[in-house]
Amino acid sequence: METNRYFLELAYKGTNYHGWQIQENAESIQGELENALSTLLRMPISIVGSGRTDTGVHASQQFAHFDTGEKLDEATFLKKLNGILPKDIASCSLKRVKNDAHTRFDAIWRSYVYRISLRKDPFEQESAWTIYKEPKISLMNEAAALLLEEEDFQCFSKVHTDVNNFNCKIKAAYWEQKGSLLLFHITANRFLRGMVRAIVGTLIEVGLEKINAEDFKQILESKNRNSAKASAPAKGLYLCRITYPKDLYL
Known part of the structure; x- marks a missing residue:
């Protein structure tokens, strides 16, 4: 058959x-x-x-x-x-x-978006992370740009993960604000377990000026999950786009 x-x-x-x-x-x-x-x-x-x-x-x-x-x-x-x-x-x-x-x-690129609400919003309780102190987007974007220069993201991977390597190619990573929502966009050829949430949690620390871009770079280079900050909650994370070669389709 x-x-x-x-x-x-x-x-x-x-x-x-x-x-x-x-x-x-x-x-x-x-x-x-x-x-x-x-x-x-x-x-x-x-x-x-x-x-x-x-x-x-x-x-x-x-x-x-x-x-x-x-x-x-x-x-x-x-x-x-x-x-x-x-x-x-x-x-x-x-x-x-x-x-x-x-x-x-066969997936070429995968994209995620992370949603943060800057105010209490009854419609975002299960779909965004609510924080009340507004982080500085310019500082977070300065640090996020460093992600495009790295290949090894072990520092942002869950420990005891069964993978052959921690290498990923990130082609886009940036924040934007739409009203009371902060959106983090990231696209890569692959992602490690817990990677995006760990990146977001660490970048928020940059935006709140608890660490700076140089600290973020040192975290990247450490290859140690304990160096990065706490992960952002799961409820704000969305897998939003997957790109395939067009010749797969009949």
Whole structure:
């Protein structure tokens, strides 16, 4: 039987989940998706995600791939799948791809945005980190620019992480302010576990003038997680864009 591979684009609010990856006795994004897909296609379906978001982290764009013998109509499939999925997970698009296409290994760039609210906002309680002392964006952007000059980010990785190396290529990292929201944008070819939240937590210390750009540079060069500052809360972090080669799609 012919097998068809599809890239499924997703968005989710991670508040009620223990991250992307399936685990025992805990609700996960992957688990909810596999259950919904298996119900809809009437056979066991396994998915592979572009990456693993941690507990409480959100995604405005995430991708997963799966295989099926059926030829699927995008509009019909998405309508039925969204009817099965819980309200905090949405399927956004479905594209047929080459049978060797891989959502994780074929991703060229991944982008995150971190949201900080500078005032108490009832609509941002689960979707942004609230701080009441406004940090200086110019100082944080001065330090953030140093990220583009480094390759080894062990200082911002969770300890005891099973990776071959701590090298990442960051091509963009900057802050902007929109009203009472501070937004940190970062794009790289890969990210380490806990990396973005550790970077944000440390950059906020720069913005509050508890450390300076030179201190930040020394933290980068230390390759020691204990040198960096406390991680920002998970609720402000969003996986927001994943870039793939166009020739993957059929």
